[in-house]
Amino acid sequence: MKALTVLAAPEEFKAPGPELFDIPPVVSGVAWLTKPVLLALLSSLVVVVFCWSAFSKPKLVPRGVQNVAEYGYMFVRDQVARPFLGKDADRWMGLLLSIFFLVWVWNLMGVVPFLQFPVASHIAFPIVLAGTIYLLKIYLGMKHQGPIGYFKNMMFPPGLPKPVYILMAPLELLSNLVVAPFTHAVRLFANMFAGHLILAFFSAVGFWFLFEQLSPLGAPVGVISVVMTIAMTGLELFIQFLQAFLFAMLAAMYIGGSLHAEH
Amino acid sequence: MPAMSEQERRPEDDGRDFADAAWSIPSYILSGIILYGGAGWLLTRWTGVAVFTPIGVIIGVVLAIYLVYRKYGR
Numbered sequence: 001m002k003a004l005t006v007l008a009a010p011e012e013f014k015a016p017g018p019e020l021f022d023i024p025p026v027v028s029g030v031a032w033l034t035k036p037v038l039l040a041l042l043s044s045l046v047v048v049v050f051c052w053s054a055f056s057k058p059k060l061v062p063r064g065v066q067n068v069a070e071y072g073y074m075f076v077r078d079q080v081a082r083p084f085l086g087k088d089a090d091r092w093m094g095l096l097l098s099i100f101f102l103v104w105v106w107n108l109m110g111v112v113p114f115l116q117f118p119v120a121s122h123i124a125f126p127i128v129l130a131g132t133i134y135l136l137k138i139y140l141g142m143k144h145q146g147p148i149g150y151f152k153n154m155m156f157p158p159g160l161p162k163p164v165y166i167l168m169a170p171l172e173l174l175s176n177l178v179v180a181p182f183t184h185a186v187r188l189f190a191n192m193f194a195g196h197l198i199l200a201f202f203s204a205v206g207f208w209f210l211f212e213q214l215s216p217l218g219a220p221v222g223v224i225s226v227v228m229t230i231a232m233t234g235l236e237l238f239i240q241f242l243q244a245f246l247f248a249m250l251a252a253m254y255i256g257g258s259l260h261a262e263h
Numbered sequence: 264m265p266a267m268s269e270q271e272r273r274p275e276d277d278g279r280d281f282a283d284a285a286w287s288i289p290s291y292i293l294s295g296i297i298l299y300g301g302a303g304w305l306l307t308r309w310t311g312v313a314v315f316t317p318i319g320v321i322i323g324v325v326l327a328i329y330l331v332y333r334k335y336g337r
Contacts, residue, residue, distance in 0.1 A: 083282060160333050168330050171323075175287070175294035183290055253286060 013208050016200040021121060021193070036122045039115060043105040047098065076100050080248045084256035092255060099129065100248035103188065107240035110196055111233055118192040118240070123185065126247075130185035133251045138177075141258035153261040184250050191243050195236045202229040284335035291331055295323030 023035045054069030062070050076097050081089035106125065110118030120126050141150035154176050155169040202225045209215075209222030303319020306312070 157334055160330075164329075164333075167326055170298055171291065171294050171326060171330060174298050175290045175327075179290040179294045179297070183293070249282075250286060253283065257283075 013205075013213075016197065016204050020196065020200055023117075035117055036119050036125070039109045039117060040106065040119045040125060042115075043102060043109060043119060046105050047101045050101070051097075072101065073097060076248060080245065080252050084249070084252040085259070086256075088256075088259055092252065096248050096252055099133075099251055100244055103129070103247045104241060104244035107192060107244055108237075110192060110199070110240065111236060118196050120188050120243075121192040121196050123189040126185040126188040129247070130181050130188075133184065133254055134181040137254040137258045140255060144259050145261055149261075150258070180254070184247070184254075188243050188247050191239055195232075195239055198232055199229060199236060202226075202232055284331060287335075288327075288331050291327040292324055295325075295327030296320050297323070299323030299326065 025031055026033050026035065026038065050065070051069065054065045058066060073093070077089060077093060080100065081093055081096050085092055103120065106119035109115050110121070138150075141154075144150075145153055151173075155172050156165055157172065160168060206222050206225035206229055209218040209225065214222075299322045300316065300320035303315040303317070303322075306315040306319070
Protein backbone atom coordinates (compact mmCIF):
# COMPACT_ATOMS: atom_id res chain seq x y z
CA MET A 1 0.00 0.00 0.00
CA LYS A 2 2.82 2.31 0.98
CA ALA A 3 4.78 1.39 -2.13
CA LEU A 4 1.79 2.24 -4.32
CA THR A 5 1.49 5.76 -2.97
CA VAL A 6 5.23 6.31 -3.20
CA LEU A 7 5.33 5.12 -6.81
CA ALA A 8 2.37 7.16 -7.95
CA ALA A 9 4.34 8.62 -10.88
CA PRO A 10 4.80 5.54 -13.07
CA GLU A 11 7.79 6.63 -15.16
CA GLU A 12 10.32 7.59 -12.54
CA PHE A 13 11.38 5.92 -9.32
CA LYS A 14 10.96 8.12 -6.29
CA ALA A 15 12.69 7.09 -3.09
CA PRO A 16 10.51 7.23 0.01
CA GLY A 17 11.23 10.27 2.17
CA PRO A 18 9.96 12.05 5.27
CA GLU A 19 6.47 12.15 3.75
CA LEU A 20 6.16 8.55 5.03
CA PHE A 21 5.67 10.04 8.47
CA ASP A 22 2.99 12.55 7.44
CA ILE A 23 -0.01 10.47 8.28
CA PRO A 24 -3.48 11.98 7.83
CA PRO A 25 -6.02 11.69 10.67
CA VAL A 26 -8.04 8.47 10.74
CA VAL A 27 -11.28 10.42 11.02
CA SER A 28 -11.06 13.64 9.00
CA GLY A 29 -11.53 16.66 11.22
CA VAL A 30 -10.14 14.99 14.35
CA ALA A 31 -6.53 16.10 13.91
CA TRP A 32 -5.02 14.28 16.88
CA LEU A 33 -6.46 10.87 16.05
CA THR A 34 -3.76 9.42 13.80
CA LYS A 35 -2.36 5.97 13.21
CA PRO A 36 0.61 6.46 15.62
CA VAL A 37 -1.81 7.54 18.37
CA LEU A 38 -3.91 4.43 17.83
CA LEU A 39 -0.78 2.27 17.77
CA ALA A 40 0.43 3.87 21.00
CA LEU A 41 -2.92 3.07 22.63
CA LEU A 42 -2.77 -0.47 21.27
CA SER A 43 0.78 -0.83 22.63
CA SER A 44 -0.30 0.27 26.10
CA LEU A 45 -3.13 -2.23 25.93
CA VAL A 46 -0.75 -5.01 24.85
CA VAL A 47 1.63 -4.27 27.74
CA VAL A 48 -1.20 -4.06 30.29
CA VAL A 49 -2.84 -7.30 29.12
CA PHE A 50 0.53 -9.07 28.93
CA CYS A 51 1.59 -8.06 32.44
CA TRP A 52 -1.89 -8.67 33.83
CA SER A 53 -2.12 -12.18 32.44
CA ALA A 54 1.42 -12.93 33.59
CA PHE A 55 1.45 -11.46 37.08
CA SER A 56 -2.16 -11.21 38.31
CA LYS A 57 -2.20 -14.75 39.72
CA PRO A 58 1.48 -15.62 40.03
CA LYS A 59 2.38 -19.25 40.64
CA LEU A 60 5.44 -20.34 42.54
CA VAL A 61 6.42 -22.51 39.59
CA PRO A 62 5.85 -20.19 36.61
CA ARG A 63 4.13 -21.48 33.49
CA GLY A 64 3.08 -20.12 30.14
CA VAL A 65 2.82 -16.34 29.97
CA GLN A 66 4.20 -15.92 33.47
CA ASN A 67 7.29 -17.84 32.45
CA VAL A 68 7.92 -15.58 29.46
CA ALA A 69 7.23 -12.42 31.45
CA GLU A 70 9.58 -13.50 34.21
CA TYR A 71 12.39 -13.74 31.70
CA GLY A 72 11.65 -10.14 30.76
CA TYR A 73 11.47 -9.16 34.42
CA MET A 74 14.78 -10.82 35.22
CA PHE A 75 16.43 -9.23 32.22
CA VAL A 76 15.31 -5.74 33.24
CA ARG A 77 16.20 -6.35 36.88
CA ASP A 78 19.68 -7.76 36.24
CA GLN A 79 20.73 -5.69 33.24
CA VAL A 80 18.89 -2.41 33.78
CA ALA A 81 17.86 -1.88 37.40
CA ARG A 82 20.53 -3.50 39.55
CA PRO A 83 23.64 -2.12 37.85
CA PHE A 84 22.41 1.45 38.35
CA LEU A 85 20.17 1.32 41.39
CA GLY A 86 21.80 -1.39 43.52
CA LYS A 87 19.67 -2.04 46.59
CA ASP A 88 16.95 0.36 45.40
CA ALA A 89 16.43 -1.71 42.26
CA ASP A 90 13.29 -3.57 43.38
CA ARG A 91 11.43 -0.36 44.24
CA TRP A 92 11.84 0.94 40.69
CA MET A 93 11.15 -2.28 38.82
CA GLY A 94 7.51 -1.39 38.16
CA LEU A 95 8.45 1.78 36.34
CA LEU A 96 11.46 0.36 34.52
CA LEU A 97 9.68 -2.81 33.40
CA SER A 98 6.74 -0.77 32.08
CA ILE A 99 9.06 1.56 30.19
CA PHE A 100 11.06 -1.29 28.71
CA PHE A 101 8.03 -3.28 27.57
CA LEU A 102 6.17 -0.21 26.30
CA VAL A 103 9.09 1.11 24.25
CA TRP A 104 9.80 -2.35 22.89
CA VAL A 105 6.19 -2.84 21.79
CA TRP A 106 6.16 0.69 20.29
CA ASN A 107 9.22 -0.24 18.25
CA LEU A 108 7.91 -3.67 17.30
CA MET A 109 4.90 -1.96 15.70
CA GLY A 110 7.37 -1.03 12.96
CA VAL A 111 7.59 -4.62 11.70
CA VAL A 112 4.14 -6.00 12.54
CA PRO A 113 2.54 -6.67 9.13
CA PHE A 114 -0.18 -4.15 8.11
CA LEU A 115 0.50 -1.94 11.14
CA GLN A 116 4.12 -1.27 10.13
CA PHE A 117 4.76 2.02 11.83
CA PRO A 118 7.21 2.46 14.72
CA VAL A 119 5.40 4.72 17.18
CA ALA A 120 8.63 6.36 18.39
CA SER A 121 9.40 7.66 14.90
CA HIS A 122 7.05 10.52 15.78
CA ILE A 123 9.27 12.40 18.21
CA ALA A 124 6.38 13.52 20.44
CA PHE A 125 6.13 10.03 21.93
CA PRO A 126 9.76 9.66 23.07
CA ILE A 127 9.68 13.29 24.27
CA VAL A 128 6.79 12.56 26.61
CA LEU A 129 8.54 9.50 28.08
CA ALA A 130 11.94 11.19 28.35
CA GLY A 131 10.31 14.32 29.79
CA THR A 132 8.57 12.27 32.45
CA ILE A 133 11.87 10.66 33.43
CA TYR A 134 13.50 14.11 33.42
CA LEU A 135 10.94 15.57 35.83
CA LEU A 136 11.25 12.47 38.01
CA LYS A 137 15.04 12.80 37.98
CA ILE A 138 14.96 16.42 39.14
CA TYR A 139 12.26 15.73 41.75
CA LEU A 140 14.19 12.76 43.19
CA GLY A 141 17.46 14.67 43.13
CA MET A 142 15.99 17.60 45.05
CA LYS A 143 14.28 15.25 47.47
CA HIS A 144 17.30 13.09 48.24
CA GLN A 145 20.12 15.62 47.99
CA GLY A 146 18.28 18.82 48.92
CA PRO A 147 17.04 21.51 46.50
CA ILE A 148 20.40 23.30 46.51
CA GLY A 149 22.57 20.28 47.26
CA TYR A 150 21.35 18.52 44.13
CA PHE A 151 22.52 21.29 41.82
CA LYS A 152 25.68 21.77 43.88
CA ASN A 153 26.60 18.08 43.59
CA MET A 154 25.79 18.21 39.90
CA MET A 155 27.90 21.28 39.12
CA PHE A 156 30.83 20.60 41.45
CA PRO A 157 31.78 16.92 41.26
CA PRO A 158 34.60 16.19 43.72
CA GLY A 159 38.15 15.65 42.56
CA LEU A 160 38.74 18.62 40.26
CA PRO A 161 41.22 21.46 40.81
CA LYS A 162 39.36 24.56 42.07
CA PRO A 163 39.91 26.98 39.14
CA VAL A 164 38.68 24.34 36.69
CA TYR A 165 35.19 24.54 38.22
CA ILE A 166 34.63 27.93 36.58
CA LEU A 167 34.88 26.24 33.19
CA MET A 168 33.31 22.92 34.17
CA ALA A 169 30.27 23.91 36.23
CA PRO A 170 28.29 25.36 33.29
CA LEU A 171 29.30 22.34 31.22
CA GLU A 172 27.91 19.95 33.85
CA LEU A 173 24.73 21.98 34.17
CA LEU A 174 24.12 22.08 30.42
CA SER A 175 24.96 18.41 30.02
CA ASN A 176 22.72 17.18 32.83
CA LEU A 177 19.75 19.49 32.44
CA VAL A 178 19.53 20.08 28.69
CA VAL A 179 21.61 17.75 26.56
CA ALA A 180 21.03 14.50 28.47
CA PRO A 181 17.20 14.53 28.31
CA PHE A 182 17.38 15.78 24.73
CA THR A 183 19.59 12.89 23.60
CA HIS A 184 17.50 10.47 25.66
CA ALA A 185 14.48 11.21 23.47
CA VAL A 186 16.31 11.81 20.19
CA ARG A 187 18.30 8.56 20.34
CA LEU A 188 15.12 6.49 20.34
CA PHE A 189 13.35 8.71 17.82
CA ALA A 190 16.21 8.86 15.30
CA ASN A 191 16.84 5.12 15.38
CA MET A 192 13.22 4.31 14.69
CA PHE A 193 12.86 7.05 12.07
CA ALA A 194 15.94 5.90 10.15
CA GLY A 195 15.04 2.21 10.47
CA HIS A 196 11.55 2.80 9.06
CA LEU A 197 13.01 4.78 6.13
CA ILE A 198 15.53 2.02 5.34
CA LEU A 199 12.85 -0.67 5.33
CA ALA A 200 10.56 1.50 3.20
CA PHE A 201 13.37 2.23 0.76
CA PHE A 202 14.34 -1.39 0.15
CA SER A 203 10.73 -2.55 -0.17
CA ALA A 204 10.00 0.30 -2.58
CA VAL A 205 13.01 -0.58 -4.74
CA GLY A 206 12.02 -4.26 -4.75
CA PHE A 207 8.42 -3.40 -5.64
CA TRP A 208 9.56 -1.06 -8.40
CA PHE A 209 11.91 -3.48 -10.16
CA LEU A 210 9.84 -6.65 -9.73
CA PHE A 211 6.31 -5.30 -10.27
CA GLU A 212 6.21 -1.78 -11.67
CA GLN A 213 9.07 -1.93 -14.19
CA LEU A 214 9.99 -5.59 -14.63
CA SER A 215 13.01 -5.92 -16.94
CA PRO A 216 15.87 -8.44 -17.37
CA LEU A 217 18.43 -5.98 -16.01
CA GLY A 218 16.24 -4.64 -13.26
CA ALA A 219 15.00 -7.94 -11.88
CA PRO A 220 18.26 -8.88 -10.09
CA VAL A 221 18.26 -5.45 -8.41
CA GLY A 222 14.71 -6.11 -7.29
CA VAL A 223 15.69 -9.53 -5.91
CA ILE A 224 18.63 -8.00 -4.03
CA SER A 225 16.31 -5.38 -2.60
CA VAL A 226 13.86 -7.98 -1.37
CA VAL A 227 16.73 -9.91 0.26
CA MET A 228 17.95 -6.65 1.80
CA THR A 229 14.45 -5.91 3.08
CA ILE A 230 14.43 -9.23 4.88
CA ALA A 231 17.97 -8.77 6.23
CA MET A 232 17.23 -5.21 7.36
CA THR A 233 14.04 -6.36 9.06
CA GLY A 234 16.22 -8.74 11.07
CA LEU A 235 18.63 -5.94 11.94
CA GLU A 236 15.68 -3.70 12.79
CA LEU A 237 14.30 -6.31 15.20
CA PHE A 238 17.63 -6.25 17.00
CA ILE A 239 17.78 -2.44 17.07
CA GLN A 240 14.21 -2.22 18.33
CA PHE A 241 15.11 -4.39 21.29
CA LEU A 242 18.40 -2.55 21.83
CA GLN A 243 16.77 0.88 21.85
CA ALA A 244 14.09 -0.23 24.31
CA PHE A 245 16.85 -1.60 26.53
CA LEU A 246 18.91 1.60 26.24
CA PHE A 247 15.92 3.83 26.93
CA ALA A 248 15.12 1.92 30.13
CA MET A 249 18.80 1.74 31.04
CA LEU A 250 19.29 5.49 30.75
CA ALA A 251 16.14 6.04 32.80
CA ALA A 252 17.62 3.81 35.52
CA MET A 253 20.91 5.69 35.25
CA TYR A 254 19.25 9.10 35.69
CA ILE A 255 17.14 7.86 38.61
CA GLY A 256 20.20 6.27 40.23
CA GLY A 257 22.20 9.46 39.80
CA SER A 258 19.47 11.44 41.56
CA LEU A 259 19.12 9.03 44.50
CA HIS A 260 22.83 9.19 45.32
CA ALA A 261 25.31 11.99 44.72
CA GLU A 262 28.12 11.28 42.29
CA HIS A 263 31.05 9.41 43.82
CA MET B 264 20.95 -15.66 49.74
CA PRO B 265 22.86 -12.84 51.48
CA ALA B 266 26.09 -14.40 50.29
CA MET B 267 24.82 -14.20 46.73
CA SER B 268 23.82 -10.55 46.89
CA GLU B 269 27.17 -9.75 48.50
CA GLN B 270 28.91 -11.50 45.66
CA GLU B 271 26.88 -9.62 43.07
CA ARG B 272 27.50 -6.14 44.40
CA ARG B 273 31.20 -5.78 43.58
CA PRO B 274 31.31 -6.28 39.80
CA GLU B 275 28.08 -4.30 39.50
CA ASP B 276 29.66 -1.21 40.99
CA ASP B 277 32.44 -1.37 38.41
CA GLY B 278 29.87 -1.89 35.68
CA ARG B 279 27.92 1.12 36.88
CA ASP B 280 30.95 3.41 36.73
CA PHE B 281 31.85 2.20 33.29
CA ALA B 282 28.35 2.57 31.91
CA ASP B 283 27.95 5.97 33.57
CA ALA B 284 31.10 7.16 31.84
CA ALA B 285 30.25 5.60 28.51
CA TRP B 286 26.80 7.18 28.38
CA SER B 287 27.90 10.53 29.74
CA ILE B 288 30.64 11.15 27.19
CA PRO B 289 28.44 12.09 24.20
CA SER B 290 26.31 14.43 26.24
CA TYR B 291 29.37 16.14 27.77
CA ILE B 292 31.05 16.59 24.38
CA LEU B 293 27.83 17.92 22.87
CA SER B 294 27.48 20.31 25.82
CA GLY B 295 31.09 21.47 25.40
CA ILE B 296 30.52 22.21 21.72
CA ILE B 297 27.25 24.06 22.37
CA LEU B 298 28.57 26.07 25.32
CA TYR B 299 32.07 27.09 24.23
CA GLY B 300 31.38 26.86 20.51
CA GLY B 301 28.39 29.12 21.20
CA ALA B 302 30.58 31.54 23.14
CA GLY B 303 33.06 31.56 20.25
CA TRP B 304 30.25 32.19 17.79
CA LEU B 305 29.07 35.15 19.87
CA LEU B 306 32.64 36.52 19.92
CA THR B 307 32.75 36.11 16.13
CA ARG B 308 29.50 38.02 15.80
CA TRP B 309 30.68 40.87 17.98
CA THR B 310 34.25 41.18 16.74
CA GLY B 311 33.97 39.84 13.21
CA VAL B 312 36.97 37.57 13.73
CA ALA B 313 35.82 34.29 12.19
CA VAL B 314 38.39 32.07 13.90
CA PHE B 315 36.79 32.42 17.36
CA THR B 316 34.01 29.94 16.51
CA PRO B 317 36.23 26.92 15.66
CA ILE B 318 38.52 27.78 18.58
CA GLY B 319 35.51 27.75 20.90
CA VAL B 320 34.33 24.40 19.55
CA ILE B 321 37.78 22.86 20.07
CA ILE B 322 38.06 24.28 23.59
CA GLY B 323 34.63 22.86 24.39
CA VAL B 324 35.52 19.36 23.18
CA VAL B 325 38.85 19.43 25.03
CA LEU B 326 37.20 20.57 28.27
CA ALA B 327 34.50 17.91 27.96
CA ILE B 328 37.04 15.13 27.44
CA TYR B 329 39.13 16.45 30.33
CA LEU B 330 36.03 16.50 32.56
CA VAL B 331 35.17 12.89 31.68
CA TYR B 332 38.80 11.90 32.25
CA ARG B 333 38.93 13.50 35.70
CA LYS B 334 35.52 12.18 36.76
CA TYR B 335 35.71 8.60 35.58
CA GLY B 336 39.23 7.99 34.31
CA ARG B 337 42.47 6.89 36.00
